[in-house]
Amino acid sequence: MDLNLSSSLTLVLQVDDESQIGHARRVVQKLASDNGFDGNDAGRAALVTTELTSNLLKHAGRGELHVRVLPHGSASGIELLAIDRGPGFNLHDCLADGFSTGGTQGIGMGAVDRQSDVFDVFADHRGAVLMARLYPRGSKVTDARFGVTQHSLHDDPACGDIWHLAIQDKHVSALIIDGLGHGPEAQDAAQAGEKAFASSPFSTPTVVMEDLHRAMCGTRGGAGAVAQYDAATGNLQFAGIGNIGATLITLDKSRGLASHPGILGAQFRKAQAFDFPDCSGQLLVMYSDGLQSRWNLQDYPGLMHRHPAVIAAVLHRDFCRGRDDVTVLVVPLEAANG
Incomplete structure (x- = not known):
C-alpha cells in the first residue's frame, strides 16, 4: 500500500437537537457524492450517519460527529466518528439489531457495522466514540490503519x-x-x-x-x-x-x-x-x-x-x-x- 496523505481539518458537526440529525445526514451524503460514491453508497453513508447521530442524542443527550474524507488513490472513503461525554450506554444492547430507545428505526449498531467497511467503538464512564469508515462498494480499497x-x-x-x-x-x-x-x-x-x-x-x-x-x-x-x-x-x-x-x-x-x-x-x-x-x-x-x-x-x-x-x-x-x-x-x- 502506497499513500501520501496531506493535512486536512476535521469537519465537526454539533449534534444536540433532532433537527441536526437531518443536517448531518445531508452533509455526509453530499460529501460522499462529491467524492465518487454512487447513489447507493452515498445512501449507505447517510444511513450510518443517521444512526450514529441518533445514538448520540439517545444515550448522551448531545455530542459531535467528526467527518473526514479519506483519499485513497482513485477511490476516496468517508470516516465518521460519533463522540460524546457520557453518561454511557450498554454496548452489548446497542450492537443488537432492533434495539432502540425510541425515535429511530432501531437498526442497531450491529447493522451499522455491516453497512460500514470498518467499524469500531470504545465506551467507558467518560463517554463513547463510535467510528465507521465507508468506501465505494467494489473499489477494493484496503483501509489504511491510521x-x-x-x-x-x-x-x-x-x-x-x-x-x-x-x-x-x-x-x-x-x-x-x-x-x-x-x-x-x-x-x-x-x-x-x-x-x-x-x-x-x-x-x-x-x-x-x-x-x-x-x-x-x-x-x-x-x-x-x-x-x-x-x-x-x-x-x-x-x-x-x-x-x-x-x-x-x-x-x-x-x-x-x-x-x-x-x-x-x-x-x-x-x-x-x-x-x-x-x-x-x-x-x-x-x-x-x-x-x-x-x-x-x-x-x-x-x-x-x-x-x-x-x-x-x-x-x-x-x-x-x-x-x-x-x-x-x-x-x-x-x-x-x-
Whole structure:
C-alpha cells in the first residue's frame, strides 16, 4: 500500500437537537457524492450517519460527529466518528439489531457495522466514540490503519498545524508541524514545511528537518517533528525541533521521544535523529501542543486495541487544551507490514 496523505481539518458537526440529525445526514451524503460514491453508497453513508447521530442524542443527550474524507488513490472513503461525554450506554444492547430507545428505526449498531467497511467503538464512564469508515462498494480499497484529528482554534478556516503521512511498501514517514501562533501566518509557515516534506518524505530525518528549516525561512517559523518506521527491521527514527509531542506505547509502558529546542525557519541547530529498535507492534502517537501532554492510555483499559482513529478521537476529546490549534496523529507501527 502506497499513500501520501496531506493535512486536512476535521469537519465537526454539533449534534444536540433532532433537527441536526437531518443536517448531518445531508452533509455526509453530499460529501460522499462529491467524492465518487454512487447513489447507493452515498445512501449507505447517510444511513450510518443517521444512526450514529441518533445514538448520540439517545444515550448522551448531545455530542459531535467528526467527518473526514479519506483519499485513497482513485477511490476516496468517508470516516465518521460519533463522540460524546457520557453518561454511557450498554454496548452489548446497542450492537443488537432492533434495539432502540425510541425515535429511530432501531437498526442497531450491529447493522451499522455491516453497512460500514470498518467499524469500531470504545465506551467507558467518560463517554463513547463510535467510528465507521465507508468506501465505494467494489473499489477494493484496503483501509489504511491510521488515525488523525485536526482542529483550528475557534474553528478558524486557517490552521497553523499540519500533518502528513507517507506510506511506501514497508516504510512509514509521519510529520507534524505547528506554525508559531495560529491563523493565516502560522498556516503559511506550516504549509511551506509540508510542501518540502511531501517532495521527499523518506529522506533521513536529519535531512528532512534541514529541508523544513530552509523551506520555512522567511515565514513565522514553527515546531516540527518527523518519525520514520521501517517494518522490515522494526526500527524507528525520530527527529524534532520545538514542542511537538511524540510517544511510543506498548501494553504496559510508554516512552516519550525527545525533541531539541529551537524554531524551524529561524533559530535552528543541526538536527539529531534518535533510533528506537524493536518497535514492531507498538503505537506511535504524535501531537501538537494544543493537546495536553499528561495522558496515559493505561487509564483507558482496552483503548490501545481499538482502531487508531478511535484512539485519536478519545485523546482529543479528553485532553484538548482549547486555546490553540490541535493535531493528534496515531499510527500502529505494525501497519506497514501489510
